[in-house]
Structure formats: C-alpha cells, structure tokens
Amino acid sequence: MRMQQASTQIAARTAAIIAEHQGLEGPLLPILHGIQDEFGYVPQDALPVIADALNISNAEVHGVVTFYHDYRREPAGRHVVKLCRAEACQSMGGDALAAKLEALLGIGFHETSADGAVTLEPAYCLGLCACAPSAMVDGEVIGRLDAERIEEIAREVRA
C-alpha cells in the first residue's frame, strides 16, 4: 500500500532534483519531469520548494503544472493505460474499444482502480494512426488493437 510521503521528505528529495537541473535554461519543466519520475506524480508539497529555488511564485508553478496533462497531481496506479481517443482511432472503432476497456477495468477515464492496480487515461494521438486503434501501456505503444488485445491488456494490468 502506498503511503503519503512526509512533506519534509518530499522537500528534501525535491531539493536534490532541483539542484540537478537548476543550471539549465528554462529549468522548470525538466525539474517537474524529474519530480514526476521520482515520486510518480508532482506532490503539492514540492511546489513551494520549486518556487523558492527558482524565485518564482507558487501561482506560476501551479499554472505550469496544471497546463500539462502529463503532470499528475496524485499518484497513478501501478500500471498506466493510455488509449488513443483521437479521430483516426475513433474511425477504426476506438469508441467501442474504449467502452469495453472501461467495463473490463471497472473504471472510467482519468480514474485509478480502487486496488491501485491501474490508471486509465485518454490520449489524443500517439502518432500511430497507420496502426489505429492504438494505446500505450506503461510507456510501450501497442497498435492494431481489437477486442481480444484489449482483453489481454486488461488481464495483464489487473494481475
């Protein structure tokens, strides 16, 4: 079970990540990526530490974090499934697959299963239109999805 990180611990680890990137030009995005890699999400407690280090306001950091959908506000499940919901995939039966996947996982998009096993997210084009419909599971892209492949994915991530 995932415990909420103590805020002092978050601050210390955030400071180390900031130190790694602070010399870059425009260090905020690399720092946020580093934090997401470290914690799996961008903890709220990290924001004031970043703001102070870069001498910008909390509001500015908040604005950037909320602008990018890929920065998570809370921890994701152990597996992350991103199903493409864009036009090409829709035209190849993506909607039906999406409904099926939701049913199989028992969660909707932007949700994480109660056991913390999986998070389901929409993506708007993975650049795999030639192999539509497509998805990305834990960072790996999968093309030419059909009902069978969807069931397989669901089994894998629920395991």
Next chain:
Amino acid sequence: MGLVHETDYGTPAAKSEKQVTLTIDGRSVTVPEGTSIMRAALELGTEIPKLCATDMLDSFGSCRVCVVEIEGRGGTPASCTTPVAEGISVRTQSNRLGAIRRGVMELYVSDHPLGWDSNSGLGGSEFDAVLKSVGLTENRYGTAGRNHVAPGNGSLNIDYIARDTSNPYFAYDPAQCIVCSRCVRACEEVQGTFALTVEGRGFESRIAAGPTNFLESECVSCGACVQACPTDALREKSVLEKGMPTSSVVTTCAYCGVGCSFKAEMQGEELVRMVPWKDGKANRGHSCVKGRFAYGYSNHKDRILNPMVREKIGDPWREVSWDEAFAHIAKEFRRIQYQYGKGAIGGITSSRCTNEETYLVQKLIRQGFGNNNVDTCARVCHSPTGYGLGQTYGTSAGTQDFDSVEQTDVVMIIGANPTDGHPVFASRLKKRLRQGAKLIVLDPRRTDIVRSPHIEAQHHLPLKPGTNVAVLTSLAHVIVTEGLFDEAFIRERCDWSEFEDWASFVAEEQNSPEVVGALAGIDPDEIRGAARLYARGGNGAIYYGLGVTEHSQGSTTVMAIANLAMATGNIGRPGVGVNPLRGQNNVQGACDMGSFPHELPGYRHISGDAVRDIYESLWGTKLDNEPGLRIPNMLDAAVEGTFKGIYIQGEDILQSDPDTKHVSAGLAAMECVVVHDLFLNETANYAHVFLPGSTFLEKDGTFTNAERRINRVRKVMAPKNGLADWEVTQKLAQEMGLDWNYGHPSAIMDEIAKTTPSFQLVSYDYLDKMGSVQWPCNEKSPAGTPIMHIDGFVRGKGKFIRTEYVATDEKTGPRFPLLLTTGRILSQYNVGAQTRRTENVVWHDEDRLEIHPHDAENRGLRDGDWVRLASRAGETTLRALITERVAPGVVYTTFHHPNTQANVITTDFSDWATNCPEYKVTAVQVTPSNGPSDWQVDYQYQARQSRRIARPLEAAE
C-alpha cells in the same frame, strides 16, 4: 457632480522621440513611434472595441475583438499588438470587421451568463459595453454546454467553479470570467507579486490564485486585478452590495507617505469604493490594500462624534456641546498659564492632518499660547532626515520624484521595508528591478525586497542593529580607497578641501570593510561588492526609511548617506538621489509647516528676526525668539511639574512614543490634556477633553508626500462629527481670543503661500490646474521641482561631514542578549487606530515576535508560543513567530496593536541631534511565558475604565 472619467488608451504610451504619421478611417494622426494602432485611434477619438487590452498593461492580443484592416496588408491584425507605421492606412470599421467582432463576442457569450441585475453592481462592465458596441443580437450556441455557467436548467456543467469570497474586500466569480488574463498581468506587471495564474488549458482554463483560494494565496490584496477586470468576475464586495457609484471626487490617500491619488467613488454621501487615479503622479493608477480597501474605519462604531470633558482621568467621560468644550479648554489653558507661566502649555501637530490644519495648530501655539512649545510626530520618525539633509544639502527633503526610479540603474535600500511600508512605491521599484536594475539592501532582516518572485538583491548586508554609521562609512572607505569617487562632480559641486578631509577620515583602517564587517556581522566582500556596484553601476539612487533615522546616530546616518551620494556624483538628475521614504501621509507637510519648536514654516529658524517679522506683522503678536520644548522635553517638564496642559491633534503618543511608562507618567501629571482624534486612542486614556476629529474624506486640504508633492485632499462628505479639524482649531483659537476668520482651507493655504517662499505660487486654483506640484514652487520654478539640486545644492556647495561611529549605549549583555528591532507590516498602519478597525485584521490580528530558529530552540520555544519580552525599560508578552527572516541574535516585532505595548520595551535613548527615539535597537531577553505581563493587565483595566462614557439618565416614568 458626476463620475470622473478616465480614458483607457488600451496600451501604454510610447516613449520614442520619433513621430510617425498614419491615416485611420481617412483621418491623419501623428504619434510617437511604437504606439499601437489602438492608442493612435483613440488619440483621434475613435474607440476600437477591446477586452484584453488596458493602458496599465503591455498589449497581449488574446481577445481578438480589436481587429482592424490595414491597406495593402493581408488579414485582420489586432490593433493592440500592431504598432503604427509611417503612411499606413487603417480601417477600424467594415462589414468584415463587424462580423468578426460579433462572432468573437457570440462565442464569449455562449460561455458567460447574461442577464445580471445592474442594480446589484453587475452589468456595468467593459464586457457589457463591448457587447452593446458590436451589436450582438443572437447566441446560436446557447449557454447549456460544458462551460463556465452555473449548473441548472438541465446541464451539469462539470467545469463550474463556485465563487471565491475568501478575500474580505473583493469576490472572484469564475462564471463571469473570460480568461483575458488582465488580472494575471496586472498582478505581474503593475503590482509585481505574481500571485495569479491561468490554471489548466483550453476550455478548462481558469484564473486561479495558485493552488488555494485568494485569502490563503500569495495575494497581497492590492486590488490591481479588480481594477483590471473587464467583466464582473473580480468585483469589489462593496459594489456588489451597494451597486455602482454615481459620482466621484479625486482626493489623496491618508495612509503612508507615498501619497496616492484616488477617485473616491460615491453614491450620494456614501463611499462605494476607492479607485486609484491614473493621473496621480505618485502612484500612476496603482494602490495597496490600505488605500483602496481599508477605509471602513471612517464609520466604525468606535468613532467618537461628540466632544467630551471630564474633571479627572478616572472619571467617566461626559458628552458636551462644542461650545462647552472650547470654553472649558480656553479657561483651563489660561488658568494654567496664569498659575504656572506662559510656557506651561503646548501642543503637538499631526502628520495625519492636512498642511492647513498643521499650520493652524502651530499658529495657535505661537500666536495664541505665546510660546514655541510645538512639536510633531515627525520627532519620532524623520527628524534626523530634516537635520542631516539640511546640514549637507541645505534642504530637509528627498531629492527626487517617484518617476525617477524608472531611470535608476542601482538602487540602495537602507533600513526600509518598502513592500510593507510603502507598497505602491515598492511596486514601481520592483518593475524597474525586473527590467534589470541592480539592488543593494542594508537591513538586519531578510525583507521581501531582498528576494521575492522575479527580484533578488545583488547584495544583502544583514547588519547588526545599531551599526548603520559604521557600515555606511565603510562603503565610503571602499569608494575612496579604490578611487571610485566622481572627482569632477565633487570639484564642481562641493568643497574639495572638505572632501579631502572627509576622504582622509573614511580611509582610516578602522573604517575598512574588514574591521567593520566583524563589528556588524557581515562579510567584508559583500561591503566591497556593494560599494563598487553603487559607485560604478550607473545611476545610483538611495531610498531609506526609519531603520536609518530611529537610532542614537540617526542624523549621522543621514549625513553618511548624503556623503555617499555626493562622493559618487549621484545627485541632481533623474534616476539618482537621496530619498527618505516618509512614514505618514503628511510627515513632509507637517515638517514644512513649522511644526518643530525651532522652525517657522519653510524650515526657517525661529531666531531669525526677518522671518519672525513676517509673522509678527501678519499675526499682530510678538513671537518668542527661543525654540520651545520638544515632545520628550514636554513630558520631562510635566513629570517635573512645570508643564501642565497640552493640545494633541491626531497623534497617539502613548502608543507610538518610546518608553510608554514615562509617557504615561508625563500625561498623568498634566492638568489639561486635550486629545483631538477619531477614536479614544491610548493617549486619550489620560485626557481631560476629547475633541472628535474628522477623516480625510470629510475635509478639504492638502497633503505633501515623500516627493515634496502637494496633493489636494477633497471633501466628499460632511464631517460626521460636525466640524472639520481645521474648524475645530479655529474655533478653539477664537475662544482663546484670537481673531481668526478662515472661511475655507484655501484661505489658510493662501496665507502659507504668502509667508513661505517655497510655497509662493501654491493655491487651490493652481493645484486644480496643475493636478499637483512639488515644492519649491515659486517664480523660479513655477511648475514645481521634481528633482532638486540640479545645478547646485540649495545651500551652495554640498557639505561633506565626518561620520564617526559611536556605538549606542543600548548594549546586549548576559541579561539582555538579543537585539529587538521594530517595524510594520503591509496590512496594518502605524499604531493601527485605523487599520485595526477594518477587515485588514484578517491578515494580521496580533503583533508577533519574529525570532530565529536557533534562538527559539535555545529557549525551548515553538512557533506560536507565548513569550515574555523584557528589556531594561519594561516587559510585555506576545506570541512568537519562528522565522529565518531575522538573523540569530535579532528579534523583531510590529507595534500595531495596543495590547502588545511594544513601546513598553523600547528605551529613552535617542538621536543626539534631534531626540528621535532609538526604536530600532533595544537589548532584550525572550523567555517562555504563560500569560500577559502585570503591566498589560493593569493597563487593560485602566484603559477600560478611562473609556467609559456616561450616558444621560433616562427620565423616570
């Protein structure tokens, strides 16, 4: 009386010298290069519809309503972001443009609830005006989509966010918002706080004060966002409650020495809101939380509206008529003078009151009391400025206007905390810093100006309290020994041999950064770096505050500052200078008006026969040629039994003056203490007569700000107490047998102008015409004097004065190992008499003791614990705030709340030249405590007792 209209040109004025001529809708117009087409069109009177543009902010180009057509260019560029070009021909109206604008507005409307009630203060926004001007008649998209509108009518509207009413003064309604980001940009560009952002993206974009609500965010409640909002999304709560104002009057804020101009916006005699006036030259359309919002004290229930008298200070107050009060005072003052001598009474003028009122009080004392026992609260703040700058430059005032900061390259801030004390100036300063100006800060605390979003001082010298002179002389040491001084300037403008004498003194080893650094607890390299930057960084300007003056060597510090500016040639042009940041709204004016016992108006010594002649012939009385008593002398004399009566206008000496116990002993020994104030302040606990005062909204007059700018104060409502303060003083004078017949404050100003050379051309008519002027304003400089000492110092040659460092007698030791320094906070003002009676208390409802974590740990203190704060003078208790803003060994508190009684702690050490008290250095000990000190308990009891007002008995049935 209608609303004062201000034109919004959409984009800021261009500063280019080069002129460009173009044609707009067939008419030719010539404007400076870099002007936007939008602004050029408005110069012709053509208003192009706009939403995201306003002339307080740089153009942004997001709303797409202000589109125009340019002959020979494709597309429809936004007129706010497109600069003018020579010879182009612009069309602001066409069928195509009309269709585009209607299309854009239709999309906005589909996401924006319509049909507000204009009586409730809504429906009068710029957005509504643009809707009307583009002639939108339909909304084909409906408002039921996934949008900002409140749920209901069958829609779920999952993006709906409820109103944020957490700020006491304004509400944020996301449903009304069009995300033009004017508020975000106002917070960044105008205020410089960066507390707002756009959250999310695309259709979900919302304005947010970071991850929290407005109150808990970094927002400082300056209200620039509310002023910038073109919709009803950000609105003053007062407008939501009362509706839009119907008339307005331009007046001047009565809080700090920045002297912001405001439009007081009214409905009849009721104030609805204060809006900063863009033509105000001190604030240029900006304000802080106090000026814009904290005016509620003017009709607070604590305000006293009837004169009151009592025989003994232990008695309850008895309400009397004005006539009875005046008669009582006149009788008592004459009796005291008969019994104890002419010099047994005196008075104190107020830096809160107008120039005219101050002038009358000192006139009453000199003419009516027949002595010079007049002093002012500037005694306890900027009297060393008057002395120090008077000695070195020949005039007792700052050298620049606030606009000057826009041309400054290096700013040195000494003992001032502008983001809290002078917030509007701080915003202008921060804007310049973001443009690249460098910053040096000398302050024991790490104040917000040292480092906050997007600004950071190049050098922060966290000197030990009390070592100002040593550190400034050390900066001079570096400038002299490294040859960084401006020889040409010194030879031309100062006395070279005086400079050589001074230079040989500062060059001594004892003044080197290495010696002084050890003494003041700072890195010598930082001193060297700061000196080099100030001397060679371009235009160098010094801004300083009470951290300079309120020391035993306050006057010496001011001279050391003056020396630095002269040695580096940083005097007499825009962008440089020596600028005291004045505490109260009219400190400068009160000093100008002859409030000091040794000076007649215009800083002319009372011993000068020629000056006395002017007033003696006008007033028809002989004036005493000896200076009278200063405030501390009056109190000493009272304790000794030779000083028995005092008229105190608008000052709370018991709370604001040092060594409270001595002040209370002095007041208690007097036989007739007259307090003239809005509230039963702490001093009134010892008063025999209370005269109710009027607020700045209730009278005409002038305030003079820190730039020497004389600003008009205009009456917007009748005095609730019946008489404006100048009328009270006049009636008292008449009762004492003086032949005063001023019909209006303008007549008093006429007398000031007639008798004071630096005010020669000032009159209300002239001020109405000019907006405001900076003295000297006379035949030599009829438009006033924004920058002083341009071609030579007022005294002739600038004078270098040796500044020997003498450590204060207030020293730390085993019993009192910490140094206490005092100051203030953004949301509260001075002794808090006004701001404590407004909603500003949500930000600061008690004084806290700032202490470094090391010192706290040594004493076993946790954040929020009650602590006992003791000095040689006394002790009090308050709660601790653990922070690294203060250095180890230093503690800090504010003095806004009477329960804290910070001045019970401060000692009676004072400046050697002017008696300005040493508030900024007190040796103290801090220990855990579990409750208020005996003094606080006794004081509370005494204060409650002395505030009782006897009500007339109900007639029996």
